[in-house]
Amino acid sequence: MVRVMASGVFDLLHPGHLYYLKEAKKLGDELVVVVATDNTVRKRKHEPITPQEMRLEMVEALKPVDKAVLGHEDDMFRTVEEIRPDIIALGYDQDFDENWLREELKKRGLDIKVVRIGPLSADLNATRKLIQKIIDWYEFQKRMEAVEGKK
Numbered sequence: 001m002v003r004v005m006a007s008g009v010f011d012l013l014h015p016g017h018l019y020y021l022k023e024a025k026k027l028g029d030e031l032v033v034v035v036a037t038d039n040t041v042r043k044r045k046h047e048p049i050t051p052q053e054m055r056l057e058m059v060e061a062l063k064p065v066d067k068a069v070l071g072h073e074d075d076m077f078r079t080v081e082e083i084r085p086d087i088i089a090l091g092y093d094q095d096f097d098e099n100w101l102r103e104e105l106k107k108r109g110l111d112i113k114v115v116r117i118g119p120l121s122a123d124l125n126a127t128r129k130l131i132q133k134i135i136d137w138y139e140f141q142k143r144m145e146a147v148e149g150k151k
Contacts, residue, residue, distance in 0.1 A: 003087075004085055005087070008035070009048065010059050011041070014130050019120035023118075030066045031066050032067045032069065035052065037070055037073050077104065087114075088115070090115065090116045091117055098114050
């Protein structure tokens with residue numbers, strides 16, 4: 001059995017997330033997804049919109065996902081050692097240097113293949129794009145209300 005590990009924030013689920021997880025699942029028999037904790041998201045990206053427990057529950061409910069777990073805040077390789085994947089699937093926009101990751105895995109005696117999943121060619125393939133679309137829609141509605149004389 002080939003175990004694949006994918007990871008991410010999954011703050012606002014969108015088609016890009018689903019594509020990433022479907023493609024990761026195609027690489028093996030079992031897909032385990034590591035969901036970043038709120039503290040990790042704060043350190044590496046931004047203030048999370050959705051709490052970690054909700055993100056974990058949402059990801060685990062997705063069809064391609066066999067299991068979802070919260071990551072460790074202190075050492076991401078601790079999670080890798082616990083899951084023992086055969087393959088780590090990286091999203092197209094995840095900020096990991098693949099060569100560095102391979103070297104770190106090797107240093108720890110972990111023989112794991114690293115695969116970069118390409119992007120979904122769709123408009124809403126990233127959380128920031130989804131947020132920007134909502135902002136644009138909101139601003140457009142406000143301008144229309146001003147033009148139409150509504151409150």
